[in-house]
Amino acid sequence: MTEPAASPAPTPTGRIARHASVVAAGTTASRILGFLRDMTIAFTLGAGIWADAFFVAFRLPNLLRRLFAEGSLTMAFIPVFSRTRQEKGLAEAFTLARSVLIWLVLILLVICALAIIWAEPLTKLIAPGFARDPEILAGTVTLVRICFPYILFISAVALCMGVLNSLGHFWAPAVAPCVLNIGLIISALLAMFMGWDVALAMAWGVCLSGLGQWMLQQPYLRRYGLSWRGPVVMNHPGAKRIGILMAPTVFGAAVYQVNILIGTLLASLLATGSISYLYYADRLVQLPLGIFAVALSTAALPSMSMLAAANDMTGFRHTLNTTLSMTLFICLPAAAGLAGMSFPIIDAVFGRGAFGEEAVRATAWALVGYSSGLPAFACVRPLISAFYAMEDTRSPVLVAAICLAVNVALSLILMQYMAHVGLAVAAALSSWANVLLLGIILRRKIGAWLDIGPQTFRMTLLSAGLGLSALAASTLGKTALLCIPILACLYALTALKWNIAEARMTRDLLFTLRQKYRR
Incomplete structure (x- = not known):
């Protein structure tokens, strides 16, 4: 099998920026569909017990997705696939992909079967309060059994993502999460209008999505x-290597989840509302x-993997x-803007109803x-991608x-x-320590x-x-939000005037995309 015909290779900056723009668009x-999904769930289920039951049922496969599929599998797969393709050709790389898929299906079928059999103990473990009501417990157990096979499909999707990203295609993996959001919106609305059980319909919507x-x-993939x-x-041997590389990444994902739990x-232990202030x-x-940091690191990993191979x-x-320069070009002004305009932003987005002035103030300071x-936070991602590209998954986990x-020590103080x-x-400080140690x-x-x-200084x-x-603009209250596009334009224009390479690259990329869509 021959490699697909290739056009002249763009520069790393242009290639990563183009791919990142696709991931960012997806x-x-x-994110927009996710917001509409949450609105739909609130509309059809409210905040009652069956909404809680659905969220509990979906939490189990979603947790496994974060531990095993998105991130861990893709990060371990792409470097090995790229190296196999580089050394033995595309046909052997596809053999590796098929072999990994078989292993995924076999392992996850066993996990799904055990989860379906032991659904009741699992439900009691993550929602012990449901045990007080046999009807709610039984209904949640049913939802768990329907939702759980989602981990099988989404892990296979993560494998497809690894293959396509390695081959320079980012659009299909980037928009895949939209299917889940659309599926949940349709299933919830259809169930409500047809008089079906909304939570049950949404559970089937998860699996079918x-x-x-x-x-x-x-x-x-066929293309x-x-x-x-x-x-x-x-x-x-590549499948064995992926298994070895995945073990530390799974542990690293578990560390991240533990970090969230400890926070x-x-x-x-603090005043009532503290958890909500931090969450919002x-x-x-x-x-x-x-939108930006994950997109850039996702786009950079295949390129760095090929270079390492x-x-x-x-x-x-x-x-x-x-990649780091492009990340800073976006995230430095984003951080400054969020900090400077935190009060009017929080007030405009959340400041209504039960979310009063004190909640706005407390959440703004958290922001x-x-x-x-x-x-x-943003720079950690491409740095970790660099380690994964070199098939070193242990160092990021140790760090x-x-x-x-x-984080725990600083938090306690x-x-x-x-x-x-x-x-x-x-x-924030522990993330800066993360960047320093990784560097x-x-x-x-x-x-x-x-x-x-x-x-970088500029x-x-x-x-x-x-x-x-x-x-300074935040003194205008919510009206200050009208200044955001003005400040963004001034930042971009001044960056172009100062001849900052990332600004030129962004301008050229937008021009190229506009020409492409016009055609």
Whole structure:
């Protein structure tokens, strides 16, 4: 089998930016649909016991998805697939993909069967309060049994994502989450209008949406020549390597979940509402992270994996620097803007009904705390991708464990002086420690790689100016939000005037995309 015909290779900056724009577009669409999904669930189920039952049922496969599928499997698969393709050709890489799929199906079928059999004990474990009402417990157990096979489909989708991303295709994996949101919206509304059990219909919607996400990937895989009918090698050395690489990534994902749990536990020791203040502030910080930082790291991993497989460390270092520079170009002004305009943003988004003035003030300060770590939150992702590209999944996990201890220690100290804001600041500081430690370890592995030049200084200076302008505008109240596009345009225009490479790249990318869609 021959490789697909390739056009002249773009520069790393252009290639990563183009791919990241596709992932960002898909993520944005998914976030909008997710918001509509939450509105639909609130409309059809409200906040009653059956809404709680559905969320509990969906939490189990969703937790396994975070531990095993998205992130862990993809991060471990892409470097090995890229190396196999580089050394043995595309046909052997497809054999590896088919072999991994068989292992996934076999392992997850056993897990699904056990979960269905032991659904009642699992439900009691994560929602012990439901045991007080036999009817609610029985209904939730039924929902768990329907939802759980979703992990089988979404893990297969993660494998497809790894193949397509390695081959330079990002659109189908990026929009796959939209299928789940659409499926839940349709199932909830259809059940309500037909008089069916809404929670039960949504559980079936979860499972069928997983199948829909899998089906969405197949036409694009066929275009690259991958058929799931073909040679399979159960003891394929690449499959063994992926299994070895996945073990630390699963542990790392578990550390992340423990970090969230500890933060919630500590917040529960503070004044009532502290958990909610942190949750709502984090939702806003996750927006630029989900759209830009995740998109850039997702786009960069295949490129760095190919460079690592070819032992091109010069190109590898350049690509990593490019990705980090692009990340900072977006996340530095985003952090400054969120911090400077935190009060009017929180007031406009959440400040109504039971969410009073005190809640707005407390959440705004939490947003300031989280915003101080936004650039670090964003930079951690491409740095981890660099380690995964070199098939080193242990170092990021070790650093994550150390930073977990740092986060807990700082949280215990700062919460005594800054209450819930101290927890947000502790999370930010531990993320900066994460960046520092990863950077030091990476220097030992590949030599001097960090290139902080005058352009980074200019981006920082511009972002500080944007933050001060946002702070001044915040005195206007909610009207200050009208200044956001003005400040963004001023930032972009000044960056172009100062000849910042990332600004030129963004301009050229937008121009190229506009020309493409016009045609």
